[in-house]
Amino acid sequence: MSDDAADVEAAVADAHRREWALVLAATVRVTRDLDTAEDCTQEAFAAALADWRVRGVPDRPGAWLTTTARRRALNVLRSRGVEHRHLPLLVEDAAVPGPEELATDVDGAPIPDDRLRLVATCCHPALDRPAQVALTLRLVCGLSTAQVARAFLVAEATMAARITRAKKKIALARIPYRVPPAAELxxxxxxxxxVVHLLFTTGxxxxxxxxxxxxxxxxxxxxxxxxxxxxxxxxxxxxxxxxxxxxxxxxxxxxxxxxxxxxxxxxxxxxxxxxxxxxxxxxxxxxxxxxxxxxxxxxxxxxxxxxxxxxxxxxxDWTEIVALYGVLTQLWPSPVVALNRAVAVGFAAGPAAGLAELDALAGEPQLAGYGYLPAARADMLRRLGRDDEARLAYGEALLLTENTVERDFLAGRLRDLGAP
Amino acid sequence: MAQYTILIYEDENAYATASPELMDEVIQEHDAFTAAVPGLGATVLGGSALEPSGTATSVRGGEVTDGPFVETKEALGGYYLIEAPDLDTALAVAKLCPARFGGVEVRPVIAFD
Known part of the structure; x- marks a missing residue:
C-alpha cells in the first residue's frame, strides 16, 4: 500500500470516529428511517475510501460525507417501490435549528446538526438502559453490532436482537426524533x-x-x-x-x-x-x-x-473528600457512595473510624455480593494489625471479584499478610 | 397521528372495599382526565371500565375456564383508546390517567390500511 492510501485510510477512520454521528443524524432527516440512514452513512464512508484516494481528502470531511450520504438517501427513496410505502417513519418536528447549529455542506447548503436529536432518541426513557446503551454505541458512535456485543461481553446474536427490538420500538411506538422540549430537557x-457515565465506568x-x-x-x-x-x-x-x-x-x-x-x-x-x-x-x-x-x-x-x-x-485533603462524599450521600443517597465515604473516613480519621463506618453498612442489601465492601474492610483491618480478620475479608473479597487484575491485587495483599 | 391504548392495571381489592365517596372521587378524576386530554394535543377516542376479573371467563382452544387469562394482583380494569402525534404525547396523557391503586401501560395500536 502506498503512503497515500494509508493516509486516506487514516483520514477515513478519523472521520468515522469524529463525524459518524453528524452524518447519520443529518441523513435520518432525509430517510426518517434509522436502518436506511445507517446503510447510506456506511456507504458514504466506503465511497470516501475510493474517492479521497483519487481526489484527495476534502477540507471538510464531515460535510463531504454528509452530502454523499444524503444524496444516496434521496436516490434510495426515489427508487423505492410500493412495498416500502407502509414503512413506519420516524416522527419529527419541524424545529428550525439555531444558526450556531448549522454547518454547510459542500454545495453550500446548510447541514442541520441533529446529533442532539439522535442521542436523545437513543436514550429515550421508553427504552430500557441496556437498549439505550446499545443504540448509543451503534448509532451515535458508529460501532458495529459485533463491537457493541464485545464491549458488553454478550453474544453478537443477543446484541443484534436487542438493537433490532429497540429500533422497532422507536418506529412502531413513534418515539419522536427531536430535541426534547425545554421542560423535559x-x-x-x-x-x-x-448512559455515557455507564460506558465510561464499564470501560x-x-x-x-x-x-x-x-x-x-x-x-x-x-x-x-x-x-x-x-x-x-x-x-x-x-x-x-x-x-x-x-x-x-x-x-x-x-x-x-x-x-x-x-x-x-x-x-x-x-x-x-x-x-x-x-x-x-x-x-x-x-x-x-x-x-x-x-x-x-x-x-x-x-x-x-x-x-x-x-x-x-x-x-x-481527606477532610475535603469526606465532606464532598457527605454532600453526595445527602443529594443522592446510595450505599456505594456511603462505602466510598467510609473509605475516605479511614484516611481522614484513621482505620478504626473507617472500619466503624464500614460495619454500619454491613446490612445494606445493595452491597451484598459487592466485592469492594470486604476489600475495604480487609484494608482497614490490615492497617489496624488485625491480620486474621483481614485474611478472612480478603478471602471474601476474592470470591466476589471477577476482574483478573483486581483479583491479582487482592491475592497479593493476602500473600503479604503471610500464613496465620 | 397514531392510536394508542392506555391499559389500566390496578389492585382490584382496593376497589372492592372502597367507600361510595372514594368511588365518586375516582369517577370525578376520570372525568377531569378526559377533559384535560385535548389540552395535551391528544384525543380520547373511546374507553371502558371493566367488571372485576372474578367475572371473567377464558376460552382457549374451545375450552372454557372460569377466571381471567392470567391471575395477577394488579389486573386489567379498564382502558382508554387515544389518538396522539407521538409517544411523548401519549406518555404525557398516560401520566395524567388516574390509576391510584396501580399503573397504566401504553401500547401502540396497529394501523391497518
Missing part, C-alpha cells in the same frame, strides 16, 4: 449522561475479564461527553460529567504497573498523570459546581480533582 439529558473497570481498562469504551465515552459539551455548552451537569471522565482518565497511564498489575492511587506515579487533562477537568469542575444543587457528576469530579491536585498521596 434536564430529565432527558440526565438519561444521556447516565474504566471492566467487570470481568483480563484488561483493567477497555480503551475503546473509555475513548468513546470521552468523545460523547465532549460532543454533549459542544451541543449543550451551558448545561452544568454536562460540564460535570466531562470533568469527571477527563479527570479520571488523566490517571490512565499509571493505574497498572509492570505485567498489568493494579496500582492504587497511593502507589501511582503522579508525575505521569496527564496535567493538561487535569487542568481542563478542574476548570470544568469549578463551572459545574456553580449549579445549585450541583449534579452528582460535578461532586464526583470535585473528588477526583482533589486527588488530582494533591502533589503526593500524603498531601491528599
Amino acid at each position: 434536564p430529565e432527558r439529558v440526565d438519561a444521556v449522561l447516565a 474504566h473497570t471492566v467487570p470481568a475479564g483480563e484488561e483493567l481498562v477497555r480503551r475503546d469504551l473509555v475513548e468513546r465515552s470521552v468523545d460523547l461527553a465532549r460532543m454533549l459539551r459542544r451541543l449543550l455548552p451551558r448545561d452544568p451537569a454536562v460540564a460535570g460529567l466531562l470533568a469527571l471522565v477527563v479527570l479520571t482518565d488523566a490517571r490512565r497511564e499509571t493505574r497498572t504497573g509492570p505485567g498489568g498489575r493494579l496500582l492504587l492511587l497511593e502507589q501511582q506515579d503522579r508525575a505521569r498523570w496527564d496535567r493538561a487533562a487535569i487542568a481542563e477537568g478542574t476548570t470544568l469542575v469549578r463551572e459545574a459546581l456553580r449549579a445549585r444543587p450541583p449534579s452528582r457528576y460535578a461532586l464526583q469530579a470535585a473528588i477526583a480533582a482533589v486527588h488530582a491536585e494533591a502533589p503526593t498521596w500524603e498531601d491528599t
